[in-house]
Structure formats: C-alpha cells, structure tokens
Amino acid sequence: MCLAIPALIKSIDGKEAEIEIGGITRRISLWLTPEARVGDYALVHTGYAINILDQEEGEDTLRLLREIAEAEEEG
Amino acid sequence: MKYISEFRRSELAEGLISQIHRKSKTPVRLMEFCGGHTVTIFRYSIRQVLPETIEMVSGPGCPVCVTANADLDKAIALSRMPGVIIATFGDMIKVPGSYSSLQKVKADGADVRMVYSTMDALNIAEENPDESVVFLGIGFETTAPTIAASVLQAEERGIKNYYILSMHKLCPPVIRTLLDSGEVKLHGLICPGHVSAIIGSHPWEFIARDYGIPCVVSGFEPLDILQCVTMLVEQVENDESEVEIAYRRGVRPEGNREALKLIEQVFEVCPAEWRGIGKIPDSGLKLKKEYQSFDAELAFDINPGPTYEPAGCICGDILRGVKTPADCSLFAKACTPENPVGPCMVSSEGSCSAYYLYGGNFEG
Numbered sequence: 001m002c003l004a005i006p007a008l009i010k011s012i013d014g015k016e017a018e019i020e021i022g023g024i025t026r027r028i029s030l031w032l033t034p035e036a037r038v039g040d041y042a043l044v045h046t047g048y049a050i051n052i053l054d055q056e057e058g059e060d061t062l063r064l065l066r067e068i069a070e071a072e073e074e075g
Numbered sequence: 076m077k078y079i080s081e082f083r084r085s086e087l088a089e090g091l092i093s094q095i096h097r098k099s100k101t102p103v104r105l106m107e108f109c110g111g112h113t114v115t116i117f118r119y120s121i122r123q124v125l126p127e128t129i130e131m132v133s134g135p136g137c138p139v140c141v142t143a144n145a146d147l148d149k150a151i152a153l154s155r156m157p158g159v160i161i162a163t164f165g166d167m168i169k170v171p172g173s174y175s176s177l178q179k180v181k182a183d184g185a186d187v188r189m190v191y192s193t194m195d196a197l198n199i200a201e202e203n204p205d206e207s208v209v210f211l212g213i214g215f216e217t218t219a220p221t222i223a224a225s226v227l228q229a230e231e232r233g234i235k236n237y238y239i240l241s242m243h244k245l246c247p248p249v250i251r252t253l254l255d256s257g258e259v260k261l262h263g264l265i266c267p268g269h270v271s272a273i274i275g276s277h278p279w280e281f282i283a284r285d286y287g288i289p290c291v292v293s294g295f296e297p298l299d300i301l302q303c304v305t306m307l308v309e310q311v312e313n314d315e316s317e318v319e320i321a322y323r324r325g326v327r328p329e330g331n332r333e334a335l336k337l338i339e340q341v342f343e344v345c346p347a348e349w350r351g352i353g354k355i356p357d358s359g360l361k362l363k364k365e366y367q368s369f370d371a372e373l374a375f376d377i378n379p380g381p382t383y384e385p386a387g388c389i390c391g392d393i394l395r396g397v398k399t400p401a402d403c404s405l406f407a408k409a410c411t412p413e414n415p416v417g418p419c420m421v422s423s424e425g426s427c428s429a430y431y432l433y434g435g436n437f438e439g
Contacts, residue, residue: 001111001137001138001139001164001166001212001214001215001217001218001422001424002109002111002136002214002217002218002267002268002269002270003111003269003295003424004140004217004272005270006077006078006079006222008077008362015379029192029194029221029224031220031221031224031227031228031333031337032220032221032224032331032332032333032334032337033331034333035333036195041076041077041078042260043269045217045218045221045269046164046191046192046193046218046221047191047192047194047195047221048192048218048220048221048224050217050221050269050272050273050331050334051272051273051325051326051327051331053078053324053325054323054324054325054327055076055324057323057324058076058078058081058323058324059076059207060323061080061302061321061323061324062081063092064085065087065090065091065298066087066090067301068087068090068091068094068305069086069088069089069090069091070092071085071090071094072089072093072094072097073090
C-alpha cells in the first residue's frame with residue numbers, strides 16, 4: 001500500500017508534473033514536493049510525488065556496496 | 076541513475092550476503108514492519124539466503140490488513156446509501172467485512188469506483204455534482220498527506236460533494252504497543268521506507284532508546300533489505316541500538332516537511348482500532364474541526380450494525396507477529412487469494428498472500 005515508484009519528471013505545470021514510468025507518461029501532483037525540478041526523479045505514490053530522490057546519496061550507497069562486495073571477494 | 080536496476084545487482088547482493096554470514100554470531104529475530112518489505116523479502120527469497128542465526132518475522136505494516144471490520148462495515152454501509160459514490164484504492168475492494176465486501180455490494184448495484192489517486196476521486200466529485208463522493212481514507216503516514224492535499228484541493232476548487240471516511244493509521248504507536256505487549260521479542264526492526272520518507276527517521280528513536288532495539292530504515296529493492304540487515308547485524312554484534320537509514324536516497328532524517336505540514340493542517344491525532352490489536356491511543360488521524368464539512372462520519376448517519384470476525388481466521392495473530400500463515404488451519408485451503416477469508420490474504424502485501432504466492436517452504 002505504501003508502494004512508491006521512482007519516475008523521471010519530464011515537465012512541470014504549476015502544481016502538476018508529467019512523469020515517465022517504464023515508457024508510459026502520466027500526470028502527478030507536486031503538492032508534497034514543491035522543490036521538484038525537471039530532470040529529477042520523484043518517488044511517486046498514488047499519483048503524488050512524496051519525495052525527490054537524492055542522486056548523490058544513491059551513488060554513495062552503491063559505492064559503499066561495491067566496496068563491501070570487493071572486500072568480501074578478497075576475503 | 077534510474078533507481079531500480081542498480082539496486083537489484085546480484086554481485087553486490089553476494090557481497091552483502093557474505094558479510095552478513097561472516098558477522099552474524101548472535102541469534103536474532105528481526106521484524107520487517109512493512110508489507111512492502113515482506114513482498115521484497117519473499118520475491119527475492121531473502122529469508123533463504125540469510126544465516127540460521129537470523130529469524131525474520133513480518134509485522135503489521137499493511138493498512139488494508141489492519142483496517143478493523145467495524146470500519147470496513149461503515150464503508151459498506153455508506154456504499155448502500157442512495158446518492159453515494161464510493162471512491163477507493165483497489166486494495167480495499169475484495170476485503171471481506173462482517174457480512175459483505177465492497178466487491179459484493181458493487182455487484183448488487185452500489186456505485187463503488189476504484190481510483191489510483193485522490194485526484195481521480197476529486198474529478199469524479201466534480202463530474203457528479205448531484206451525488207456525494209466518499210473517499211475511503213486508508214493508509215499510513217505515506218498516504219495521509221495525499222488525502223490532506225485532496226481536501227485542500229477540494230476547498231480550492233469549490234467541490235462540496237467530496238467526503239473522507241478517515242481510517243488512517245500511524246506507525247510508531249503500533250510498534251510501541253507490540254513491544255509493550257511482550258508477545259514478540261525483537262532484536263532489530265526494519266523500519267518502513269516510505270512512511271519514513273514522510274515522517275523521517277527521528278520518530279523511531281524511542282524504540283532504540285527505550286527498548287534497546289536497533290532500527291534501520293530500508294528501501295524496497297533487494298539490495299536495500301540486505302544492506303539494512305547488514306546494518307542491524309552490525310549494531311547487534313556491537314551491542315548498540317541506534318536509528319540508521321539504509322535508504323538515504325529516499326529518506327531524510329527530518330522527513331518531508333511540506334507533507335508533514337499538510338497532515339498537520341488538515342488532520343488531528345485520534346485513537347484508532349487496529350485489527351487483531353485493538354484500540355491504540357493516538358494512532359489514527361481524523362479531520363480537524365476546520366475541515367469537518369469533508370468528514371463522512373459527520374455528514375452521513377452510518378449504522379453498520381454489530382461486527383463479526385470470521386471463525387478460524389488468525390490474521391490478528393499474524394499481524395502481531397506471534398503466528399505465521401502456516402499456523403492457520405484455513406491457509407491455502409478455505410482461504411486463498413481468489414476466495415479470501417481474512418485481509419492478509421486479500422492485500423498483495425499481506426503476509427498470507429506473500430506466503431501463498433512466494434512461500435514454497437512455509438517454515439521460511
């Protein structure tokens with residue numbers, strides 16, 4: 001029920017945005033994320049962006065996971 | 076970055092699994108609160124790749140499952156009133172109440188419409204000015220701000236035939252209730268990612284501080300869950316109990332202030348009835364006085380009659396984490412996704428549904 005899907009914001013029109021999920025375009029509300037910008041990835045839940053995903057944090061997490069994988073492989 | 080495939084890479088999962096096996100010495104029971112996490116854990120067979128030291132139990136984090144029969148009966152009673160259109164998320168349609176379900180009353184002619192968003196419900200209200208549109212407000216803190224936003228939009232657009240039946244529930248109070256009951260002993264909590272996207276990580280701090288239980292907020296991809304388990308194991312082995320975030324791309328410690336502001340503007344905290352758990356103080360949301368004209372409970376005289384729980388169904392025990400679907404005599408026999416007896420089999424995020432679809436080895 002708390003499912004939220006990452007989706008690219010393609011355009012913004014006031015408090016609404018057009019997003020793309022898996023090649024499908026749909027309109028969502030930006031009432032909860034007025035900071036949204038075109039090119040951001042939003043977490044979309046029941047037609048609302050509930051947060052804007054933080055790319056830097058995402059990359060940091062993946063870097064950490066790569067380091068763990070390398071360290072474990074070396075044993 | 077597209078935020079999905081990157082967090083499903085098997086070579087990174089192997090590293091985390093190896094680290095968990097190497098570091099986990101103490102036998103622990105970890106609870107994933109959220110039904111979305113239960114689905115990820117089952118879909119990717121995560122229980123099967125963890126060491127024997129780690130036992131996973133599912134929690135009550137499925138809003139459909141914890142909706143009390145008394146509330147469902149109210150929704151069904153409303154749907155039978157002339158001039159009422161029920162707008163609801165699809166998850167609620169098949170859930171059996173005491174005597175019927177929205178699906179059954181719809182088949183009998185009630186106007187029950189499945190919507191993806193409150194925005195659709197507002198449009199239905201605008202297109203049907205002579206009818207009353209009642210939106211079934213279920214969900215946790217993730218969903219509540221979207222309902223709050225819809226009330227404000229209704230006000231802005233002058234839509235006067237839009238009502239909310241507020242059955243919203245708040246997550247931290249139910250965890251406190253479960254821990255206080257002492258029924259289930261936990262050594263770590265996987266905190267819900269999208270609830271935390273709204274409320275942040277601070278509201279979980281009482282669990283680490285007062286109960287000494289490590290808490291880590293997780294995302295919903297398999298690498299998120301494995302990273303979260305790694306962090307929980309690390310805390311257990313170091314004898315620490317803190318709140319950490321394994322889902323930093325989606326969750327800030329302070330949450331989403333704009334969404335919290337909307338919840339606070341429209342709702343106030345109230346007691347709520349949880350299926351299988353009972354009434355918990357300060358665990359629900361109702362419309363504030365200023366927005367009472369949108370409150371379905373006040374606008375309509377709802378008389379659902381006495382409630383009734385189906386015989387043999389142990390959804391309540393499963394929601395409290397004290398039993399598993401494998402303990403239920405109805406599971407996969409009298410109760411299946413096609414013919415559900417209890418809500419945990421109806422919702423795609425219910426434990427029974429996850430066991431049924433992905434379980435295989437029910438000992439898990």
